[in-house]
Amino acid sequence: MIEVQRSEPEQLSLKQQIAQRRRDLNVTTDTIASESALREREILEDSLSKSRSLESSKLVSSMMQRRQMRKQTLDQSLGKSLRTEGGIPSIPTINVEDQDLDKSQLKPLSSSVNLSASIRDRLKDRAKIQQDSAMQKEPVRKLRGLRNRDLQTRFDIESEDSGPPEERPAGDDEITEDHTESANQSTTSLRWKMMAKRGKIAEEPEEKIDEYSFFTKVYEPVGSHEKQPKKSTLILPEVDDTNFAQYDSLYVITKPEVVNRDASLRLFIPTAAPAETVTLHGGAPCFLDDEGIYVGEPPGVNSSNWNKMEQRLVQTEGGKKWFGIDGNMIVAPDPLKQISSRPMIDFEVDHTIQRKGKCISLTQTGKFIGESSVNQLSVNISQVQFSHHPLFSKEHVLVSRLRDLYAQYTSRQRHNLASHLGDRLQSLRNAVQELKYTLGAKPWDMSKPFNKDCVANLEDYSEEIRNVREMWDIECLKDKNMIRNILTVWKEIKSLRESQGFIATNAKILVYKEQTNFAKEDKVWQKQIKSTFEEKKEELVAEYDVKMKIHANEMAEWKMQAREIKRKMKSDKKKDAAAAEEREETENTGVLPPKPVAPAKPQTSSLLNEIQNNAVKCRKVPGDPILTIELTHTVTITPIEECPPTEQKRRKDIVKSSYYGKLFYNNSEVTRTPNVNLTSDFSLSFGETACLQVVHWPESIKFELWGVSEKLSEIFLVIPPNDRHTGNAELDSLEFSSSHKVTYPNSTAVGSGVPETAEGRILLTSGKLVGSTAWVKDSSGKILAPARQDIAASFGRADPIHSIGARSLNDMEKVIQWISEAKLDPNDPRNAPLLHLMNKTRKDAPSESKYFRLDHLEKSTYFVSNEEMENDRRFRLLSLRSQGVPEYKPMKMVPLYSSEVTHFEYTQTEREEKVSLKEEGDVFEHHRAAVVRFMKEIQEKIASRSRKVRPVLELSDVVVEDQVPDISTLGRSIAKLLEPRHPLRPQRKERKKVTNQAVGISKVDLLINVSQAQCLPIRRRTAGTEQRINLDPNTARSTIQLRPFVEVTFQRKSVVTHVADGPNPHWNQELVLPLNVINNEFSANNLREISDIVYFNVFDELIVDILQDDRLRDTNIHQRLERRWLGSFQIPFSTIYLNSRIEGKFKLNVPSTLMGYNKDHGLLPQFSSEMLMSQTSLTGQSLTDKNSYLTIFITVEPPLAPQPPLREVFETNEEPRLIRAAAAWELLYNGKYGARNVRSLVTDVNGKSVFITRYISPQNPPHDLVPEDRTSRTNLTVLQKIAKFVSLIPYYQDSIAFSGSCDIWATSELFLKMLAGDEEEHAILLCNYFLHMGIDSYIIKGVGIPEGETCYVLTKLPEGTVLWNPSTGDYHPQSRPYHSLVSVHFCFNNENIWANTQLYDDPGRLDFNFGNSKSWKPFFSGRENPRLSTVQISRLDYIETNLSAIQTLESNLEKMLMDKMMEWRERHVTRWNRHCRVVMRQLLPRLEAGTLSEEDQTSAMSEIMSSHNVTGFPINMRYSDASTIIETVFSTNVHVAEDPQVEFAMAVYIHPYANNVLSVWIYVGTLTKKY
């Protein structure tokens, strides 16, 4: 403020002048404005302008004086600030002595003022402008009044700039014209203000404008000076008092808004002008941020507000404490965060919300980028440069070293650390001097009490100076050494070139010398030395002082000790010498420590020398030329023909060697470059750009450099960050090296990996790859980079790493390590997130748990333990019931308390199994158990698969909706009227299917329509019967052949038809049997699991007259009805359910011999003679069709349509091409020909789809079935035997086992092992056997009766085509009219599949010539047949059946049957005829062998028959389990013999085949004594 006060008188004078003028002018302007008399004003202004020049010169001169003073102070303060800053030598910014108002000199200042947004900027500008100017200006300590001064100087300058006012056109619009330069102010507003001011001024007396307000008016233009420098041009004319009218108006404009009207109040009105800079201690301002301390950004405040505040503070008492050491107000850093902390909604939403159509990428696994985006990576391999190569000559090695050195040299030159440090040292020295001076002390006088801070600063400075000096020395030395090294290497190269006699490289070093001015340099040198010397001396002195202080302390201590000892010694002397030893001891202890040696005074004499030597060593001695080195490649290489042979060889090798590169993306090779020859300068220019479309996240991009045969090295390229695209990617150079050993004997090449002879160094092949990786930018400018969710993204926007601009950082640990190493400024809020991250990770690191448990305390709140819960029987029962475990499913009620659950058994299923096994006493117990277990396993496997593919309910499954009648249905109903009432061939109406069985079904009935039977055996006329029957008057006239009826048994309930007459009876009767289901629940699952069988038995009703007394015959009828079993057949319910209805002629299983009955009953009406002929030719025997048939129709009421079989896609090992072809083929033929279905893929036991032909392959039957003689192998009897063997293998319906979900096809090996399978397994085995026998055989897939969908085997024998039913062993010549196979869908063998495309599908009418493409469509047409390998093993092994076990089984079975028989006949005594049994037992093996004719049988039985009436029959069946046999025997109703005299005979014979396949023969008979 001294400054301001001092300038006041001048200002006052100026002010007075201006005020005077204004007063004069006031009138004139008023008149001009009011009268708008242009003319008058012009005249007036003319006159004014004349006096303008004179007066302006006066004004200017007075102002110049002031300006000079201000400048002086300004410059001083600037200089001060520069010095304190330390980096730049203190230079007065403006040449103060310059008296002339020269534009060029002033302009810089004004510009600097304009720029001075911050003080620092200004300082730097100044320093740049005037770096060369003198620096010995004596600094005068002044307060800085920078801003105020600027303002004034600017007035002058810009008045010069804007040119002399005389040149401006005078006129009415003068004011506006003056304002053209103004930035923003509009003339209207100016005018308005002008008018207002005028009015004000006119109103107020001039005296009221006091001194102060005038002061402010003059110096403060409107607005901020610094920010809007142009505004000052407005003010120019006011200062320039030549144009008073103008001046006055402008003056009024720039007047502050608040006018102190009442001078007496003396209020302080702060203006917007910058205040004086004030520092706390009155010293020069220093800037903390320049010293590396974080200051923070001040909040944005309008500068006028800022200035006002400063002014106010300056004015107030003690206001200076509000100013910091940098001369500005103390301001807290901007409290506002740069980052908005409110979460961005779109970012958050993306994690939890899915928008329609958004592709969810598979990035969760971390590998796939996702399918939605196309990501392209461009990898550019530009070139490879070897820094060492095996083919380098010695010269090359040196040159590459030279090149390295030169690269270092140039980088050092560029950074120029030495000169920078030198500058810094200089500025530090200046700062110290300045500091010392400001303290007002002589340099070396340390005794005076100083301000503590300043001393501390001083110490800091000198410490820093020492450090910088040492660093400077080191850097200078390095520079010097660098040049020296380069020159040494160059010399070596030169000498090498001379010695070897040729030049292999073109490198050349050029040294430029720059002569310097010795005097000038010496001056600097000396000064440098001097200041160094002084500093060192000072340091030494300081050190000495410190040492002295220590010494003084030590001395004081020592003295104390000495005094103590002396006193002790004195007291000792006083004591007697009794304790001499003691004294000695005390003397020992009391020996004085050596006197501390005073530190030597610092020797300054040698110091100067030292410094000089050091300077000579490190720096350039004055006068020495400055050396600049340049590496050029201008030397001509010696042509190859002039070189010695070794060098020639080397060069040839270079030409020969070539390289190529392989590019790997995530370790898989994506491309490779063409071979590139090595150039003579050992570089490979690939110039390859690979564009990769990327699906996986980039993990590594690797480039492998390959020689001709071996890998040289691998280089990992940079994975580009997302924002690096081909447009902005720069070439990276990546270094690589290789450790492989190469030597070139007889060549100048040095090789690689071998120690260099001279220095013992090992030179390894190395080099650098120049290339780049970037994401491709497509034509729309989109970068085709994956949207990576890296750490940055996971942290969101407030991510610390993101905030510092680093992206795609994945390695957190490295980041943390970097943070801890980087020593970040903890005060800087920008670093806060990073530091927080560091703290967090530090804290987290030791106790980082792998999982997070929200409810770890939950367990403690449990009042029941897990075990207790698990063991609760009630809960178990409940959950078992809800899981649908079959045993518990039907449970309606569950006890309320656990204690009531008494009969609870977990292992009920297992128990059941065991019980049943025990009952049978079966030797095959183990085997059966194994089969059951295996089936269960597969069942579970399949069930788990099919559960996944749950059938989706359709509307029709849920809603029963009658179709709304439309035109077509109406038409049909009208057409119905025209139909015959009783058609000759009535068709069954298709019933409407009910799909969901669970809805509203309470009762399901089995409807059986027994229509007729054919070819039943007729009674043999025996004497007894005839006699008796003849007694019947009605039948006496005709021979009663038969009175057959049919009994249908299902679920132990039976119904019978009425009794018909004759061997070809017609019943046409509908029988109804109720269906009982578990739990009475007719769900699909329940129905599917019903394994009950419907038995059809045909009996002959025999009326036995039991009237004992003939006398009563006329009046009484006493007859007994007896039934004789004629034959039977059975249909499993599952077949009915799956087919929903079964209709047709079924073959009755009539025993081969039926005692008392005769199958030969003459010519049957159905057979024509030709048919018989053909049969004769086929079989070679005269056989008529002895089979009996029963025509029935079975269905379920209400109609239960089964769920369609699951057409699921199983996994497969087949080729995808084949799978596709199969699907296409199936699609082509399925549904095209009615109900015919083709299949090419079936499911194997592992649940995999297998191509169907793979099952067919020749396999050997048991050897005892195959005759040795090859020619007889195709004999029909042999084949029949084989077919019988196959048919004896137990049958096991898949659809029952696997819940009908799908059909499992097992291999023959497994089939034989398990001894269980359905039609296809039997068929496959039979077909394979036949193929082994060399017979052309196929498998027919079609629909049979009664099985439904079934498999037959077709053989093409020389006699004709024969169809084999594999599960019964029957064979039908194709020409036979009745086949149990009703339709053929497709056929296959080991090579191909043929779909039936003929009009008919019943085998009798089919053409089985598969070559005929009209009839059969093959899967593989023609040559493209791949002949798929088989899944079957080529040789089957059969285990030998244990004969003793069989015998036990035989006797067990017989005993069991006899027991059962007695059980069934509970009301009667059962007597057994042993004799008959023996006879029967003899017969049975012969029956098995097929050698027993009917005559033989009768003759064998004749003895018994003579005394007894014998009825009986043998049953032959396969052995699966005992219960089936018992059931079969039961169904024959043999036990229903009411005759009290009846005797029974039973014989069981088991014929063993290989592999435990058994043929069971049971002969049952009844005997009644003949009377």
Next chain:
Amino acid sequence: MAEVHIIGNLDGGEGFSSPNLSCKWCFETGGAWRLLEGVKDGQTQVDHPIDEGRAHWAHPIDLHYAIKGIQGWPKVSLQVFSEDIYGRTQLVGYGFVHLPTSPGFHEIECPTWQLAGTALDQVQSYFVGNGPQLINDDVIASGSDRYRLQTIASGTVYLSLYIVTRNFNKFGIES
């Protein structure tokens, strides 16, 4: 051993943009709860109410839980869908409600909400329907992530449930 039966109805919904509603429901429980019998999640039919007011589902709920502790008392999380005249379904509300802990009959109202989405979403859903949806339905009933969502209030779903508890007093739980 304590047991809880939840028997009742998912009655209907009201106050949604369209009355043709269906509802997906799921009972969520803590680890101490073991479902003995019943289905804990399902979906109702779509109801097209004639009176244009409230959709009636009357969807039966029958659950039987055995519990080790009462932590994690069940809550129902619901998703309401509406069907428009073209047969398209769109989500109109998420909601969840804790079941009452006292035994007896309870009529429960579950208010629902919908995701607001961005302005673009809103414009889009105005014209073509189908606003944003949650990727993970767990968010409905778990509080951890929901704070980030911006939602709009939607209609109300009504449930009437009987809560039957058993053996609670044996373990010192008063109910």
